[in-house]
Amino acid sequence: MSISAMAQSKEETEVAQAVTALTKAMTDADTTQLSKLTSAHLSYGHSSGKVQTQAEFIHSLATGESDFVSINLTEQTITVSGTTALVRHTLAATTNDSGKPGTVKLYILLVWQKTKSHWILLGRQAIKPPVS
Numbered sequence: 001m002s003i004s005a006m007a008q009s010k011e012e013t014e015v016a017q018a019v020t021a022l023t024k025a026m027t028d029a030d031t032t033q034l035s036k037l038t039s040a041h042l043s044y045g046h047s048s049g050k051v052q053t054q055a056e057f058i059h060s061l062a063t064g065e066s067d068f069v070s071i072n073l074t075e076q077t078i079t080v081s082g083t084t085a086l087v088r089h090t091l092a093a094t095t096n097d098s099g100k101p102g103t104v105k106l107y108i109l110l111v112w113q114k115t116k117s118h119w120i121l122l123g124r125q126a127i128k129p130p131v132s
Contacts, residue, residue: 011080015112018119019073019087027068029061038121039113045125047106067096083114091126105129 008016018037025033035058038044042054052060060066076089087110095102111123 008078009080011085011114012078015078015080015085015087015119016076018112018121019076019089019110022121023071023073026061027071029064029067031058031062034058034061036118036120042121043123045123047126047128064096065098067098069094069096085112085114085119086110087112090129 021033022037024030025037035054038054038057040054042052042057044052044054044057046052061068071091071093073089073091076087079086087108089108089110091104091106091108093104093106095104105128106126107129109123109125110121112119113122
């Protein structure tokens with residue numbers, strides 16, 4: 001995974017680390033880490049319009065319904081405002097959803113919330129890049 005880096009505040013660095021941890025947990029289908037990194041109130045939006053809860057999101061990765069073989073993030077920006085952080089990036093991934101190999105390129109918006117000890121994912125929305 002590659003993420004372009006610029007000078008970051010302590011909070012921006014923490015959020016970037018949380019994004020990296022989430023990406024690894026997604027490719028590893030690590031349900032323990034996914035639970036720790038996401039909110040019980042998670043709203044996980046797909047480019048298809050499908051929206052999942054935390055339990056549905058984790059279940060889809062655990063069962064292979066959604067299977068990220070590799071994820072590469074680029075053009076990442078992080079904006080922190082108090083206990084909320086907005087992360088935008090381009091996601092290019094190799095997938096194997098339900099055993100069907102594929103690739104995907106998406107623009108992603110992540111909404112992170114600072115808890116007492118760490119950042120957790122509260123919301124995610126993906127859109128397909130415009131056709132040029």
